[in-house]
Amino acid sequence: MSATANNPSNTTEQLSGARLLELYQTMVLSRYLDERVWLLNRQGKAAIAASAQGHEATQVACVEATDPSKDHYLIYYRQFAAMMALGTTPEEMLRGFLAKEDDPMSAARQFPLHGAHPRVDLFNFSNVIATQLPQAAGVALADKLKGSDAVTVVFFGDGASSQGDTHEAMNFAGVHKLPLIFFCENNRYAISVPIEKQMRVESVASRAVGYGFPGVLVDGTDVVAVHEVTKAAVDRARAGEGPTLIEASVERLLPHTTDDDHTRYRSAEDIAHMAERDPVKILSALLKRRDLLNDDSDAEIHAASKKRVNVATDTVDAEPYPSVDTMFDHVVDSVGGNF
Numbered sequence: 024m025s026a027t028a029n030n031p032s033n034t035t036e037q038l039s040g041a042r043l044l045e046l047y048q049t050m051v052l053s054r055y056l057d058e059r060v061w062l063l064n065r066q067g068k069a070a071i072a073a074s075a076q077g078h079e080a081t082q083v084a085c086v087e088a089t090d091p092s093k094d095h096y097l098i099y100y101r102q103f104a105a106m107m108a109l110g111t112t113p114e115e116m117l118r119g120f121l122a123k124e125d126d127p128m129s130a131a132r133q134f135p136l137h138g139a140h141p142r143v144d145l146f147n148f149s150n151v152i153a154t155q156l157p158q159a160a161g162v163a164l165a166d167k168l169k170g171s172d173a174v175t176v177v178f179f180g181d182g183a184s185s186q187g188d189t190h191e192a193m194n195f196a197g198v199h200k201l202p203l204i205f206f207c208e209n210n211r212y213a214i215s216v217p218i219e220k221q222m223r224v225e226s227v228a229s230r231a232v233g234y235g236f237p238g239v240l241v242d243g244t245d246v247v248a249v250h251e252v253t254k255a256a257v258d259r260a261r262a263g264e265g266p267t268l269i270e271a272s273v274e275r276l277l278p279h280t281t282d283d284d285h286t287r288y289r290s291a292e293d294i295a296h297m298a299e300r301d302p303v304k305i306l307s308a309l310l311k312r313r314d315l316l317n318d319d320s321d322a323e324i325h326a327a328s329k330k331r332v333n334v335a336t337d338t339v340d341a342e343p344y345p346s347v348d349t350m351f352d353h354v355v356d357s358v359g360g361n362f
């Protein structure tokens with residue numbers, strides 16, 4: 024079965040050149056922030072980070088096809104660019120990585136970027152792989168019962184697609200025709216486990232046939248293509264036609280996290296090849312071909328992003344850590360005065 028044969032895309036809505044340029048700016052800013060967090064880890068200031076380098080195009084294009092004023096998003100840990108596209112600031116993200124008092128997601132209690140972010144309507148999520156999928160089905164069911172036309176997007180990786188939670192969520196969403204988009208960012212690795220050891224089918228998208236809704240395979244380095252298939256899935260969900268599974272093929276340009284070394288399980292050829300699929304370079308080249316960008320304006324975007332990240336780093340670095348007195352706040356309820 025060809026996953027692409029099920030492509031429900033019939034949208035005629037196009038991204039304007041000006042909007043493509045703005046998405047590129049978000050991607051570049053996300054890239055600089057991501058690089059900075061790795062440096063902060065090496066300085067001993069950020070405990071751990073999972074990079075989104077290589078995933079930026081697919082994340083900004085997916086968010087762009089939705090309506091953040093009413094739609095819902097259940098993210099996972101590798102989503103700098105999606106979070107920025109949804110309005111999270113560099114300062115807010117750095118407060119999580121540096122475990123500062125004003126971390127908006129967990130007040131420095133959790134793994135960075137874990138927890139909820141109510142200001143941008145991001146649901147609480149766990150590091151336990153795939154738990155966000157059944158939760159997303161619940162969110163979509165609530166919208167359907169309320170008669171809202173909001174759509175829920177749940178992001179996950181190829182490794183998460185092997186979890187039981189994923190299959191339960193997809194089956195439930197199919198049965199109830201939920202307004203839900205299952206958005207898989209397939210970077211071909213779950214830490215060190217390659218996709219061949221993860222599944223016997225030809226693609227994650229091909230699994231959708233087992234749940235009775237379309238599965239679409241798309242090049243996740245292509246902003247225009249991801250936007251188009253996601254827009255079609257959003258239209259389908261809003262029209263009451265049910266879920267879509269989108270599989271965006273991307274590259275994880277860095278090791279799984281700052282604690283990993285992918286040269287121990289990826290060949291030098293593989294690592295060199297994936298660099299050719301860097302979405303920031305691919306979109307830069309497209310914008311230049313369309314005369315929307317040139318070397319000078321590209322350099323200006325990079326310089327402005329670097330400056331923005333420098334300002335955020337200096338600001339957050341100077342902020343206080345939580346007081347020791349608050350160590351158990353939000354963690355353990357006070358029972359009998361023990362805490």
Ligand SMILES: Cc1ncc(C[n+]2csc(CCOP(=O)(O)OP(=O)(O)O)c2C)c(N)n1
Nearest residue numbers: 101150151152180181182183210212213214
């Ligand atoms: C239930 C569960 N099993 C194992 C882990 C350990 N773990 C953390 S990240 C990860 C890899 C997930 O890979 P994938 O879903 O492909 O996402 P990616 O990190 O590649 O974006 C694993 C196995 C976990 N957090 N939860």
